[in-house]
Amino acid sequence: MFGTSGIRGPVGETVTADLALRIGQALAVDTERVVLGRDARETGDVLADALSAGLRECGTDVVRVGVAATPTIARSVEWFDADAGVAVTASHNPAPDNGIKLWNRSGQAFSPEQNEQIERRLASGDVSHAAWDAFGRQSDEPTAVERHTEAVVAGFDSLDGLDAVVDLGNGTGRVTVDALYELGATVNTLNGQQDGTFPARKSEPNAETLTTLRQTVPATNADFGVAHDGDSDRMVAVSDTGEYVPGDVLLALFARDVVSDGDSVAVPVDTSLLVADVVSEAGGDVVYTPVGDVFIAEAVSRPGFVFGGEPSGAWIWPDQTLAPDGNYAALRLADLVRREGRLSEQVADLDASRYTTRRLNLSVDDKAAAMQSIGDRLTAEYEDVDTTDGVRVDTDSGWFLVRASGTEPLVRVTAEARDEREADELLEDVKILIESEGITT
Numbered sequence: 001m002f003g004t005s006g007i008r009g010p011v012g013e014t015v016t017a018d019l020a021l022r023i024g025q026a027l028a029v030d031t032e033r034v035v036l037g038r039d040a041r042e043t044g045d046v047l048a049d050a051l052s053a054g055l056r057e058c059g060t061d062v063v064r065v066g067v068a069a070t071p072t073i074a075r076s077v078e079w080f081d082a083d084a085g086v087a088v089t090a091s092h093n094p095a096p097d098n099g100i101k102l103w104n105r106s107g108q109a110f111s112p113e114q115n116e117q118i119e120r121r122l123a124s125g126d127v128s129h130a131a132w133d134a135f136g137r138q139s140d141e142p143t144a145v146e147r148h149t150e151a152v153v154a155g156f157d158s159l160d161g162l163d164a165v166v167d168l169g170n171g172t173g174r175v176t177v178d179a180l181y182e183l184g185a186t187v188n189t190l191n192g193q194q195d196g197t198f199p200a201r202k203s204e205p206n207a208e209t210l211t212t213l214r215q216t217v218p219a220t221n222a223d224f225g226v227a228h229d230g231d232s233d234r235m236v237a238v239s240d241t242g243e244y245v246p247g248d249v250l251l252a253l254f255a256r257d258v259v260s261d262g263d264s265v266a267v268p269v270d271t272s273l274l275v276a277d278v279v280s281e282a283g284g285d286v287v288y289t290p291v292g293d294v295f296i297a298e299a300v301s302r303p304g305f306v307f308g309g310e311p312s313g314a315w316i317w318p319d320q321t322l323a324p325d326g327n328y329a330a331l332r333l334a335d336l337v338r339r340e341g342r343l344s345e346q347v348a349d350l351d352a353s354r355y356t357t358r359r360l361n362l363s364v365d366d367k368a369a370a371m372q373s374i375g376d377r378l379t380a381e382y383e384d385v386d387t388t389d390g391v392r393v394d395t396d397s398g399w400f401l402v403r404a405s406g407t408e409p410l411v412r413v414t415a416e417a418r419d420e421r422e423a424d425e426l427l428e429d430v431k432i433l434i435e436s437e438g439i440t441t
Contacts, residue, residue: 001122002115004292006101008090011043015098017050020088023100024054026121028136029128031055031083035103037065037073037144038088039172039231041196043098047088051100052138059130061137065144067194069172069232072148074103074323079147084110092204092229095197108301108322109294145175152179152328155320156335160184164334165225165238167213169203170195173228175327176235180334188220196230203230205313207244210236218242224343226330233293234313235326237333239344247311248272249352252279254315254329257336258306259284266299266308268292269392270401273416274352290389297322356423360413362434363441367404370411370439374402377437378430393430397422400430409441 001007007023009015027034034055038044044067052062063080065073070087077085085103093099102110102118110118121127130136152175159180166177167190180187190212191200202209205227217225217238225238237245245253252275255265261283267275268291276286287305289295293314300308300318309315314324317332337343364370375391384394390403398417405412411434415426434440 001119002112004112004290004294005091006087006099006109006115008093008097008099010096011098015047015100017046020047020050020100021054022122023118024051025058025127026118027084027086027102028055028058028060029121029126031060033061033063033080033082035063035065035073035076035080035082035085036088037068037076037086039070039090039196040067040170040194041090041095041098041230044088044196047098047100051086051088056136056138057129058127059134059136061139063139063141065141067172068145069148069175069327070101071233071321071323071325071327072144072172072175074107074109075148075151075321075325076141076144077103077105078107079144080141087231089231091231091233094203103323106301106322108297111294111298148327149175149178149182152331153182155328156183156331158184159334159338162186162334162338163220163222164188165190165213165217165220165222166330167201167205167210167225167227168192169205169228169230170198170200171203171228171230171232173232173327175232176226176228176330179327179331183331185334188216188222190216198230205229205234205236210238210244214238214242214244223337224333226333228326228330229313232326233324235315235329235333236313237343239347240342241344243344243347245343245347246352247313248274249347249350250333251275251309251311252350253336253346254309254332255279255284255307256282257332258317262304263306264304266296266305268296268310269386269389270403270414271311272352272355272357273398273418274350274355278350288386288388288392293324297324354418355416356420357414357416358423358427359415360427360431361405361410362413362431364409364411364439365441366439367409367411371402371404373437373439374411374434377433378402381433395426398426400426402430402434
């Protein structure tokens with residue numbers, strides 16, 4: 001039921017008010033006070049009401065922060081002295097979807113083990129209803145967004161003279177605009193009106209959906225552009241020339257900015273070799289995690305980590321919060337441009353074009369059996385094998401990763417090297433090895 005980003009899916013099918021009610025009841029077992037907020041989707045108010053009802057009828061107080069960014073909700077758990085937080089959001093999913101994501105007081109999303117505990121309670125009905133005179137109380141806390149803005153602003157010097165374009169995508173990322181303005185930047189916004197149907201563009205910000213932002217930044221002589229998804233946990237960037245900055249490149253820029261000798265950076269197993277090279281040159285090391293920001297957060301909560309991120313646009317600085325905070329990330333980017341100059345030149349300096357990535361999908365009858373066979377074979381054939389999420393193999397020339405598809409009878413192969421020919425050879429080598437196992441169809 002819970003994925004790495006909580007529960008998400010079509011409303012009325014995967015996500016219902018009944019499910020929200022029961023999750024509230026299950027969460028109440030371990031909590032006395034819970035923060036509850038939602039993104040701008042049309043169905044969010046009904047689902048939030050149901051969650052609140054489930055929590056309160058089991059004796060838990062509810063602090064409602066209204067329509068807010070997911071990082072605002074995550075940070076609010078500690079701010080309002082709560083035990084947990086709930087964000088009613090489907091993040092970057094399309095408008096017909098909604099979802100539920102749970103947060104700890106630390107600002108970290110619920111772990112897989114915590115989510116499994118909630119699932120067990122849903123299956124068993126092991127909850128306790130409060131007496132009629134012991135229901136939890138509900139209160140509204142309208143200051144959460146303002147507090148988030150203040151927290152972001154506090155981390156930076158003046159941005160006077162900087163010119164930014166912010167594409168909010170009709171979502172909840174207003175903190176970015178307000179924080180930039182408070183720090184003295186000139187800010188132009190796109191799609192700033194909250195609308196959970198996402199009429200202006202798809203909620204997921206990427207090179208294809210950000211055509212208007214890419215045109216607007218150079219047309220207005222802005223220094224950079226940023227865009228958020230529906231709940232503002234993600235942030236992606238456009239350079240001063242209107243070029244979309246690939247996620248691996250932005251990850252490398254952020255990492256290079258904070259890493260010094262002995263520091264560690266957490267990234268998912270499918271991250272470009274560019275990031276490892278940049279971090280190594282700065283004296284740090286990269287630690288690979290399973291795909292999913294919850295795993296990045298778990299890694300960077302440990303001593304020695306200064307940053308973690310996913311190329312999808314989730315960025316975590318552990319000295320700030322363990323939640324991916326697209327608003328804070330936007331300010332980090334603005335400050336980087338202020339200190340280091342034009343974003344287009346910083347991107348060019350990394351020379352990401354020297355890396356070549358190749359991908360291949362192979363059909364299999366049984367994904368679990370196929371991955372077991374592939375793992376055994378690759379472990380026998382190679383020395384540097386990581387089975388954190390799928391099977392990743394690092395070689396002298398590059399790396400490759402074999403992972404099972406989450407939705408189809410496929411194994412997906414990704415290979416990357418510093419040379420195009422070597423990338424092709426890596427992909428061909430692993431293809432031949434997998435096919436020799438007799439597991440492809």
